[in-house]
Structures are given as structure tokens and as C-alpha cells.
Amino acid sequence: MTAHVGKVLVTGAGSGIGAGIASVLASRGWRVAVNDLDTDLAQALAARIGGIAIAGDVGTHAADIVTRAAQKLEGLTGLVNNAGIHRRAPLASVTEAQLNDVYRVNLQAAILGSQAALAFFASGGAIVNTASIAAYTPQMQTGLYSAAKAGIVAFTAQAAVEWGPLNVRVNAVAPGMVRTAMAESVYADATLHAARVAMVPLRRIGTPEDIGNAVAFLLSADASYITGQTVIIDGGFTHTVIDHLPHPMIAAGNN
Numbered sequence: 001m002t003a004h005v006g007k008v009l010v011t012g013a014g015s016g017i018g019a020g021i022a023s024v025l026a027s028r029g030w031r032v033a034v035n036d037l038d039t040d041l042a043q044a045l046a047a048r049i050g051g052i053a054i055a056g057d058v059g060t061h062a063a064d065i066v067t068r069a070a071q072k073l074e075g076l077t078g079l080v081n082n083a084g085i086h087r088r089a090p091l092a093s094v095t096e097a098q099l100n101d102v103y104r105v106n107l108q109a110a111i112l113g114s115q116a117a118l119a120f121f122a123s124g125g126a127i128v129n130t131a132s133i134a135a136y137t138p139q140m141q142t143g144l145y146s147a148a149k150a151g152i153v154a155f156t157a158q159a160a161v162e163w164g165p166l167n168v169r170v171n172a173v174a175p176g177m178v179r180t181a182m183a184e185s186v187y188a189d190a191t192l193h194a195a196r197v198a199m200v201p202l203r204r205i206g207t208p209e210d211i212g213n214a215v216a217f218l219l220s221a222d223a224s225y226i227t228g229q230t231v232i233i234d235g236g237f238t239h240t241v242i243d244h245l246p247h248p249m250i251a252a253g254n255n
């Protein structure tokens, strides 16, 4: 039997970025538990990458999902808190139900899931949380998504300090624009797609595998002295803010 480099649960991994993360980890020798709300998606990906499926809602059952994964995998050395949702609404009219949904899935699940994972990290472990560039640069109409993702950045740093002595590292990735179902309506429109590509210094939209590669590094022994960090993976996009200012050179076509 092949020895695995570790045993990891990836939440929200039936599609999108989570599926990219789970696939990259499996290709690097991890034994992967694939969690998703959608049982069919979780089972299909688990079958494709030789992992196991753990269906369920991390917004309400995070600790239970981690426990079931650790039991089925017979141990756990890694956790990727990736599941996340948007609820479009301006802050002025965001409802308590929308607030609770966004908070529970994007932030509370990562905290309660990580707590549960600690009990299985027999001789240490590594956690990676999925934040977003929205943690640093809010966006109109995203309600409390930005605040929840900023909470993930702060939780990542806090947990790194508290759990470092237990040999548990905690880091995060903050994706920029990545083509997944979450924003497919934008990328399906060729004009909008091209306009977005033009705003990214690397001149392309990110892929789930781009994020998976960074997560694999942060979980690996190569990152053994890195903890509490959030790595922005956006093709350079968030460094372009000043370039959006109108300027005579740009008006003259000399940018």
C-alpha cells in the first residue's frame, strides 16, 4: 500500500476552488476526505481522486464533519476550511438570516472545525483557511462577506499563536478572481471576462489549481516555519488600485 504524506479534510470541495485543492492534494500523495453540501458532488470527486466523501453542511455541523472524516480516514493531519458562500445585499438592508448564513459558513465553520481537528492532530497538524481579497478590499453588494473573510484572516493569526506550541500551523489563502460557479455569470460573458483579464497584471483569471498549489505548499513540510499568514493569490490584481485613478498620461493613451 502507498504511504500517504498525510490525511486531510477539504470542506466545500465538491466543486470550484475546493475541488481544485482536493485534486492537487491527492496528486501530491495526500489521502483526502471530500466534504460538500451536495452528496453527489462529494462522492463523484472522491471517486475521481481516490478519496472518501463526507457529505454535510459545515455551517451547522462543522465539528461533526471533521470527526467523521478523521474516523473514516483513521487519523487527520490536515484541514482545509474552504467552504464559503455569498449573499448579495447592501449592508443597509442585509437581513439577520443572510448575516447568519454568511457568518456560519464563512467563519464559524472554520473555527469550530479547527477546534474539532485539534483533538485528532496527535503529533501536530496544519490548517489552511480560504479567505478572499475581499477581506482587504470590500466590494459593493457583498453584505457581510468581506467582514467574515477579514475574520478568517484574524482567526488564522490568532490560532497560529495559540496552537503553535501544539505543533499546529494555521495559514490562509486569499484568492482574487477565480473562475468557479460562484462567479460564472461574469465569466460566461466574453466581454466581461476580457475586461476582467485586462485588469490583472498576469493577464488571466485564476484557476482552482492555482489555489490548490498554494494550499499544498502551506500544508507541506516545505512550509514548516510558516504560520499565521494569509497568502494573497490574485495575479497581482490588488496592487493595481492606484492605476485606476484617472491621469493625463492615461487619457493621452500613454499609460
Ligand SMILES: NC(=O)c1ccc[n+]([C@@H]2O[C@H](COP(=O)([O-])OP(=O)(O)OC[C@H]3O[C@@H](n4cnc5c(N)ncnc54)[C@H](O)[C@@H]3O)[C@@H](O)[C@H]2O)c1
Pocket: 011, 012, 013, 014, 015, 016, 017, 018, 035, 036, 037, 038, 041, 056, 057, 058, 059, 060, 082, 083, 084, 085, 105, 130, 131, 132, 133, 174, 175, 176, 177, 178, 179, 180, 181, 182, 183
Ligand atoms: N471564486 C472566487 O473568485 C473566489 C475568490 C475569493 C475567495 N473565494 C472563496 O473560495 C471558496 C470556494 O469558493 P468557490 O468559488 O469554489 O465557490 P463555489 O460556490 O463555486 O463552490 C463552493 C462549494 O462549496 C459547497 N458548499 C457551499 N456551502 C457549503 C456548506 N455549508 N457546507 C459544505 N459545503 C458547502 C458548494 O456546494 C460548492 O460545491 C469560498 O470560501 C469563497 O468565499 C472564491
